[in-house]
Amino acid sequence: MTELVVGADVGGTSTRVAVADLDGHVLAVAAGGPGNPNLVGTAGSAAEIRATVRRALQDLPGPVRGVVIGLAGGSRAAGDPAFLPAAVPGPSGVPAALVSDLAVGFSSATSAAEGCMVIAGTGAVAGRISGDDLHRRRDGWGYLLGDRGSGFWLGRAAVRSTLAALDEERPLSALHTAVLADADAEDYLGLVEASYAHPPTWLARFAPLVSRHADDDPVAGAIADAAADLLAETLAGLDPRPGEPVVLGGSVLATPGPVRDRFAARVPPGLALLSAESGLVGATWIALRRLGRASEARHARLVATLATAPHR
Amino acid sequence: MTELVVGADVGGTSTRVAVADLDGHVLAVAAGGPGNPNLVGTAGSAAEIRATVRRALQDLPGPVRGVVIGLAGGSRAAGDPAFLPAAVPGPSGVPAALVSDLAVGFSSATSAAEGCMVIAGTGAVAGRISGDDLHRRRDGWGYLLGDRGSGFWLGRAAVRSTLAALDEERPLSALHTAVLADADAEDYLGLVEASYAHPPTWLARFAPLVSRHADDDPVAGAIADAAADLLAETLAGLDPRPGEPVVLGGSVLATPGPVRDRFAARVPPGLALLSAESGLVGATWIALRRLGRASEARHARLVATLATAPHR
Known part of the structure; x- marks a missing residue:
């Protein structure tokens, strides 16, 4: 047997x-x-x-x-x-x-026993792995308290930026227009109402719009930059060592795209960035x-x- | 009659x-x-x-x-x-x-017909008043999207700061200790669980702790500073004019205290700050x-x- x-x-x-x-x-x-x-x-x-x-x-x-x-x-x-x-x-x-x-x-x-894991999907969390054990967890506090740089965070930033542009009567960027269309909203009140009509993590639905427009819309690019800054800061809290593997998980970091590219440009050189299987x-x-x-x-x-x- | x-x-x-x-x-x-x-x-x-x-x-x-x-x-x-x-x-x-x-x-x-109103209670909103009409509203987007500098914002910042200190095993400040006691939590997981066990605006309960410790705890002082920065920014979006009244409402701004003091120090000179009746x-x-x-x-x-x- x-x-x-x-x-x-x-x-x-x-x-x-x-x-x-x-x-x-x-x-x-x-x-x-x-x-x-x-x-x-x-x-x-x-x-x-x-x-x-x-x-x-x-x-x-x-x-x-x-x-x-x-x-x-x-x-x-x-x-x-x-x-x-x-x-x-x-x-x-x-x-x-x-x-x-x-x-x-x-x-x-x-197959390494030691390194770091960073997950950014709807939420965001990171930790240092040593054998089977988790050390120095960072974030993972959920949408209300943390999840900085996550899909929720990106989507919320896109909505906030759209609301600010509407309040200040500034021209809408490509991202803003896409957010309003995706939310089926016509004005600031419609966008606010839609955001509260769903569970909070509904806001993560707008994260792909940030990625789609990050390279042609400076507004979306700035949001992707800020998310990458936060995720790199979360990783830095784990003191990653040159040469050790850093495994990236979740839709925001595990798949190629503007946030992952920006994150990769912000982490210390010499780290081996891998995607979670x-x-x-x-x-x-x-x-x-x-x-x-x-x-x-x-x-x-x-x-x-x-x-x-x-x-x- | x-x-x-x-x-x-x-x-x-x-x-x-x-x-x-x-x-x-x-x-x-x-x-x-x-x-x-x-x-x-x-x-x-x-x-x-x-x-x-x-x-x-x-x-x-x-x-x-x-x-x-x-x-x-x-x-x-x-x-x-x-x-x-x-x-x-x-x-x-x-x-x-x-x-x-x-x-x-x-x-x-x-009794003036023209001026600005800034409310910071559990939420935060501001607008320019002209006669009966509201112009140039700012924020008022609710806890999920905005309310920057509000009681909710202050309370959430206090909890986040506590979670960060716990994660990083730093010494707890007076504010952090007060937050844990008020939440009846012993560790980061207890504080996270308590935060999600209630409606989101429950976090506003921690705002008075920030005010109480703002003048003796640098951590609380920095949070009060940041809230005052945000509220002053919200007011600045209304382009207040010298000499015109700015009416402050809500528990955070209408009552004397560290956030109101810090806010007053950040607004342009010559504004008449009044408390809402x-x-x-x-x-x-x-x-x-x-x-x-x-x-x-x-x-x-x-x-x-x-x-x-x-x-x-």
């Missing part, structure tokens, strides 16, 4: 699980519903993970040698000793660990490393075989 | 109405429930105003010569021709007008002015007699 490891990537949208052998071949993946404990509660999260792990392990009789669950860093679940036993099915005694989503994201892109690679990789099965070849194999593994 | 004017000050907390004679003696006041159309709908707002005006006019048989209703500037009610007839009871033909809450606030403090004075005063009954003596009489008028 093939010995197995299980990696789980638990988020607000879905709970995803991969099963791999000890050589890094992904044998199966499964997806379940939202698993973030902040959204579905600690018990709900554990139940969703347990069910999704079971489904992924279906028809794979080999013994499970290790389980790694990647969970949002700000979760209280990490401090709850009942969480892990509730989340992991099967015989007790299987080594299982909860690790930060930042550690999982970092190990999705590199699937968190399933990171979680299964950490599970292998915890068994002493770490190698670059196995990391590459996880990436290569994840795409073609059967879905359950 | 005494000829009468009616003034209404309509807000999110209450609907207040005053009745005065044409010499500026307040004869009665009445208070009703929330009347902001953005909160209770246009029809609900009109009904609340109508009921409160009726109550204020009880036992005052004299003919009503004018009605002025002060309503939040960003309200769609101002553009709804059905609103005013629905809000004003009694025979049609009585001259009635909707005016901005900024115009009402301005005229609460001065009751909006009932402003609304009844505008009603008198619309009848050609404007005088400084009548303005002073409204202020003096409002406090002792019977409540209905």
Whole structure:
């Protein structure tokens, strides 16, 4: 029987699980519903993970040698000793660990044990990774308090700039016109009303407009510059060292575009900027490393075989 | 029979109405429930105003010569021709007008027809007043988009500063310690969780801590400085002219304290800074002015007699 490891990537949208052998071949993946404990509660999260792990392990009789669950860093679940036993099915005694989503994201892109992870999607958070552990987290405070340079931040800056131009009766820039069209608003009051008619993170919808216009509209360019400044400042708080990997995640930083380009121009030279891959690679990789099965070849194999593994 | 004017000050907390004679003696006041159309709908707002005006006019048989209703500037009610007839009871033909809450606030403090009004309470908004009209409104975009320098802004800045100190493991300042105690939080995660467990404007609760510590804690002082910078910038957008009145409203600016002091030090010399009085004075005063009954003596009489008028 093939010995197995299980990696789980638990988020607000879905709970995803991969099963791999000890050589890094992904044998199966499964997806379940939202698993973030902040959204579905600690018990709900554990139940969703347990069910999704079971489904992924279906028809794979080999013994499970290790389980790694990647969970949002700000979760209280990490401090709850009942969480892990509730989340992991099967015989007790299987080594299982909860690790930060930042550690999982970092190990999705590199087999290195040490470096930095910066995520800028709807929100923004960064941390220094050392082994499985998260150190020196920065930001991740959510839309109301932080998330500086995130998609929410970019979208809100675009709306604010549009409101200021309307209030001051200045000519509208290409970005301003695009914001008004996208919000289906005709004046400042319509734009304000639309912004409050939706959940706050609705404002992130305007972030792609900033990217689209950053190179032809100085207003959009200045907003992209400011976001890149903030994200570079967030990274600087982690004291990145020359030569070490910096893994970038989230739609704003992981995909090529004006904000990523501007960010890259602002970080210290000598850093290796990588884009995050699937968190399933990171979680299964950490599970292998915890068994002493770490190698670059196995990391590459996880990436290569994840795409073609059967879905359950 | 005494000829009468009616003034209404309509807000999110209450609907207040005053009745005065044409010499500026307040004869009665009445208070009703929330009347902001953005909160209770246009029809609900009109009904609340109508009921409160009726109550204020009880036992005052004299003919009503004018009605002025002060309503939040960003309200769609101002553009709804059905609103005013629905809000004003009694025979049609009585001259009635909707005016901005900024115009009402301005005229609460001065009999001048021209000047600026800056409000910083939980939110922040400013405008140039000319007669009954609001020109060049600035900010008033709400917590999500603007309200720069407001109580919400101050409270959020205090929380952000606390989170940054905790993340970076710096020594906590007096403000940081006060924020954690007031939020009943022990660490960054507790403070973040508390902030999201309440409506966003809950953060305004921390604004008084900034004022309390502004003169002994450099961290709090810097936040008060930044708020004063933003509010002075908001006022500057109205191009205030030497000698004209600038009326300050809201808890952050209308009451003496470190933010008001810092703001006063940042505005151009020669401006007359006044504190807003009751909006009932402003609304009844505008009603008198619309009848050609404007005088400084009548303005002073409204202020003096409002406090002792019977409540209905």
